[in-house]
Amino acid sequence: MNYQDIELLRFTTAGSVDDGKSTLIGRLLYDSKSIFQDQLDAVEASSKSKGFDYVDLSLLTDGLKSEREQGITIDVAYRYFATPMRKFIVADTPGHIQYTRNMVTGASTANLAIILIDARKGMLEQTHRHAFIASLLRIPHAIVCVNKMDLVDYSQKIYNTIVSDFKAFSSKLDIKDIQFIPISALAGDNVVNKSENMPWYKGSTMMYHLETVHISSDYNHVDCRFPIQSVIRPHTLEKQDFRGFAGRIDGGVFKEGDKVKILPSGFVSTIKTIELNGESITEAFAPMSVIMTLEDEIDISRGDMITRENNIPEIGQDIEVLVTWMNIKPLQVRTKVIIKHTTNECISMVTDLKYKVNINTLHRIEGIDNVEMNDIARISIRTSKPLFYDAYKKNRQTGSIIIIDEQTNETIGAGMII
The missing domain is CATH 2.40.30.10 (Translation factors)
Structure with missing residues (x-):
C-alpha cells in the first residue's frame, strides 16, 4: 500500500483533570514506537529528576512549560503519529468547564472521541459534559476508556458498574458507535498491548480499535456538495483555454460526465474532467481535494457551489x-x-x-x-x-x-x- 493512500483518523481525547489523558497519548506514542530516541531520553531524564521510578509518559504531550508547572493542559495540543495501518491526528483537549470552547475546537473535525473515566471516581459531571459535546458535534465513534484499572485491582465489578452508568446516560445522546475498554495508561494495559491483568476482558485493545474502526462511511456520500475554493487559469500557451475549479468535496460522489448545477447562478453543465494531484481520475468523493473542469463556459467564482441538479442544499x-x-x-x-x-x-x-x-x-x-x-x-x-x-x-x-x-x-x- 502506498503511504499516501493510508487512511487518516482524527480523534480527540476528553476527560477530567488528572484522568490521565496526557499519559494515555504518551503511552500510545511510546508503545507504537512513534517517538524519537532523543525525545524518549529527555522524558526519562526529566522523570528521574522528579524522583519517579517510572517514565512519566505524560511529558511527551504536555507541551508548554507553564502548563506543565501548573499540572494542567490549557489549550488544544495536536499530535501526529502513524502505524503501518493508519495515520492519526490527535487533539488533546482540556477537561475544565471554562475550556468548553477548546474541546469544541479540537473535536469539530474528529471521527472519534476517546472519553476517559477514572475507575476510582466513575461518572462525573465533566464526563456528562464531554459525552454531550461529542454527541452535539456528531462525532460518529466513541471509545470510553475506564482508566487507572491498576488502582482498583483490575476489578471487573467496578468496570461493569461504570459501563452500565455510561450506557444509561448515553441513551439520551446521539453517538452511534460506543466501545468500552478497561485500561491502565500508566502500566500499558489494553492500550497497545493486551492486558494479562484482566483476562475477563475479551475485547480489543485501544490501538487495535483505532486502527480498524470503519470511518469511510462517516461522510455524507449521498448529497453532492463541492464548494469552490479557487478558479485555476494557468497563463501558459498549452493550457490557455484551461479553466479548472479547485476545492474540497464536502459531500457525495462526482464522476466524469455527471450533470451538475452551479449555485447561485442555477446554470447546468456536465463534468468534463476531475484531477487529483495532477492526475486524471474518473470519480471523486468526500473529503478529497480536486480540480474539476466543466463542458460549458460558466462564470464561477470562490464561494459558489457545484451540486446535483435534482439535489441542492x-x-x-x-x-x-x-x-x-x-x-x-x-x-x-x-x-x-x-x-x-x-x-x-x-x-x-x-x-x-x-x-x-x-x-x-x-x-x-x-x-x-x-x-x-x-x-x-x-x-x-x-x-x-x-x-x-x-x-x-x-x-x-x-x-x-x-x-x-x-x-x-x-x-x-x-x-x-x-
Whole structure:
C-alpha cells in the first residue's frame, strides 16, 4: 500500500483533570514506537529528576512549560503519529468547564472521541459534559476508556458498574458507535498491548480499535456538495483555454460526465474532467481535494457551489444555529459579525437569542439576553447574502459555520446549523 493512500483518523481525547489523558497519548506514542530516541531520553531524564521510578509518559504531550508547572493542559495540543495501518491526528483537549470552547475546537473535525473515566471516581459531571459535546458535534465513534484499572485491582465489578452508568446516560445522546475498554495508561494495559491483568476482558485493545474502526462511511456520500475554493487559469500557451475549479468535496460522489448545477447562478453543465494531484481520475468523493473542469463556459467564482441538479442544499439568509461562544465579550442581539461557511464569507447580524443549553443536565435555559464565553446556545442569524447549507446533522461540513469579529478578525464562535 502506498503511504499516501493510508487512511487518516482524527480523534480527540476528553476527560477530567488528572484522568490521565496526557499519559494515555504518551503511552500510545511510546508503545507504537512513534517517538524519537532523543525525545524518549529527555522524558526519562526529566522523570528521574522528579524522583519517579517510572517514565512519566505524560511529558511527551504536555507541551508548554507553564502548563506543565501548573499540572494542567490549557489549550488544544495536536499530535501526529502513524502505524503501518493508519495515520492519526490527535487533539488533546482540556477537561475544565471554562475550556468548553477548546474541546469544541479540537473535536469539530474528529471521527472519534476517546472519553476517559477514572475507575476510582466513575461518572462525573465533566464526563456528562464531554459525552454531550461529542454527541452535539456528531462525532460518529466513541471509545470510553475506564482508566487507572491498576488502582482498583483490575476489578471487573467496578468496570461493569461504570459501563452500565455510561450506557444509561448515553441513551439520551446521539453517538452511534460506543466501545468500552478497561485500561491502565500508566502500566500499558489494553492500550497497545493486551492486558494479562484482566483476562475477563475479551475485547480489543485501544490501538487495535483505532486502527480498524470503519470511518469511510462517516461522510455524507449521498448529497453532492463541492464548494469552490479557487478558479485555476494557468497563463501558459498549452493550457490557455484551461479553466479548472479547485476545492474540497464536502459531500457525495462526482464522476466524469455527471450533470451538475452551479449555485447561485442555477446554470447546468456536465463534468468534463476531475484531477487529483495532477492526475486524471474518473470519480471523486468526500473529503478529497480536486480540480474539476466543466463542458460549458460558466462564470464561477470562490464561494459558489457545484451540486446535483435534482439535489441542492438549502439556500437562504436566515439560519438557526447552535453556537459555542468563544469570546470574553458576551454575544447580544444585533451584534454584527462575519460568518465563514465552506468557502463563503459575509457580514451578518444576530437577530435572536433563543436559549442556552445547560451542558451538565442538558436542560434549556430560556429568556436569555446574552451568551457568555463557553456557553452553548441556540441563536438566529441573518446573513447579507444567501448561503448554500445543509443541517449539521446531515452534513458536518456544509452545516458548520465560524463566527469572526468584524473589527479584530478574531474567531469568536463556532456554530452548527440546525
